[in-house]
Amino acid sequence: MSVSASEAEIKEVVSAIEARSLKALEMPGGERVAVGIPSSIPPEIREDLAQELGTLPGVDHVAHVSRPFKLASREFHRSDTIVEVKGVVFGGPEIQVMTGPCAVESYDQMREAARVAKEAGATVLRAGAFKPRTSPYSFQGLQEEGLKILKRAGGETGLITISEVMQPDLVELVGSYVDILQIGARNMQNFPLLIEAGRSGLPVLLKRGPSSTIDEFLLAAEYLLHHDNRKVLLCERGVHPLDRSYTRNTLDLNAVPVLKEVSHLPVIVDPSHGSGVSRYVPALALAAVAAGADGLMIEMHPNPKAALSDGAQSLTPDQLQELMSRLRRLAPVLNRSVSK
Numbered sequence: 001m002s003v004s005a006s007e008a009e010i011k012e013v014v015s016a017i018e019a020r021s022l023k024a025l026e027m028p029g030g031e032r033v034a035v036g037i038p039s040s041i042p043p044e045i046r047e048d049l050a051q052e053l054g055t056l057p058g059v060d061h062v063a064h065v066s067r068p069f070k071l072a073s074r075e076f077h078r079s080d081t082i083v084e085v086k087g088v089v090f091g092g093p094e095i096q097v098m099t100g101p102c103a104v105e106s107y108d109q110m111r112e113a114a115r116v117a118k119e120a121g122a123t124v125l126r127a128g129a130f131k132p133r134t135s136p137y138s139f140q141g142l143q144e145e146g147l148k149i150l151k152r153a154g155g156e157t158g159l160i161t162i163s164e165v166m167q168p169d170l171v172e173l174v175g176s177y178v179d180i181l182q183i184g185a186r187n188m189q190n191f192p193l194l195i196e197a198g199r200s201g202l203p204v205l206l207k208r209g210p211s212s213t214i215d216e217f218l219l220a221a222e223y224l225l226h227h228d229n230r231k232v233l234l235c236e237r238g239v240h241p242l243d244r245s246y247t248r249n250t251l252d253l254n255a256v257p258v259l260k261e262v263s264h265l266p267v268i269v270d271p272s273h274g275s276g277v278s279r280y281v282p283a284l285a286l287a288a289v290a291a292g293a294d295g296l297m298i299e300m301h302p303n304p305k306a307a308l309s310d311g312a313q314s315l316t317p318d319q320l321q322e323l324m325s326r327l328r329r330l331a332p333v334l335n336r337s338v339s340k
């Protein structure tokens, strides 16, 4: 739709699509709304419909989307999508930092993590309660008790929260405690989970699978959008490395400008899982923002040495503070800002 399209003009486009027994989906953007048809259109009506829509008032242009992912594509939605979660805006000029420990371990740990996160200028408190551990003998997370602690710590400090959900039947439970659902790298193609998270309508941060192509990643995001969820954040968190002797994964920074070009969705980068080594995290975090990331997810633990998971990649509170102040100096060069 054109920038000045009215509500009534948008509705008219939706009605014209629905009159052909097709589904119409409105995607609000920063400055304009796009209306998509998230299904295949019978070839015999395709040209006809495009022509009809092109003549309606308020329509800027009609595009056929050539990418395999449709709703996630920038061909469909030219302006950046803005995802707003309780006043925290993703995809705009402000860079959002999500931080906290890998896992909720105790209320004291989370209270301290939340205090540090808030003081440093982060806007989202992260921590896992249902943990996707490689080994069944590793700490599996505090589960619902952990979600209660996360919610309390976030509420007390005025931070919104994010936590991972691993299975479709827990979407409702996790969603009742957190502001953003996290779908982890290992579950990027858990289709029943994507469908359920899509239907929930809750904001979702989708992490890229460690062996996934960009198309597979965006098709996974397409599941969320297709099930009527428009609050989707993409997260690059590293892919399988060529060489594990130095880093756990290889942060694919190429993915940032690529995703920003082919998709309109906000892009978050997680340099903690991306490298697995806390001393590399600040350099990668700054590089990610320079590459165009809209936000960062950074693991930070009040005492990384004692962490029950991912201590080696977790920043200390001081290291987070230092990184945030460097980020605050970098942001203006990129015409961006960091809250505080």
Ligand code: PEP
Binding pocket: 102, 128, 132, 183, 184, 185, 186, 207, 237, 273
């Ligand atoms: C996490 O965020 O703690 C996590 C398990 O991430 P990933 O799914 O990217 O491995």
Ligand code: MN
Binding pocket: 102, 103, 273, 299, 309, 310
């Ligand atoms: Mn982790």
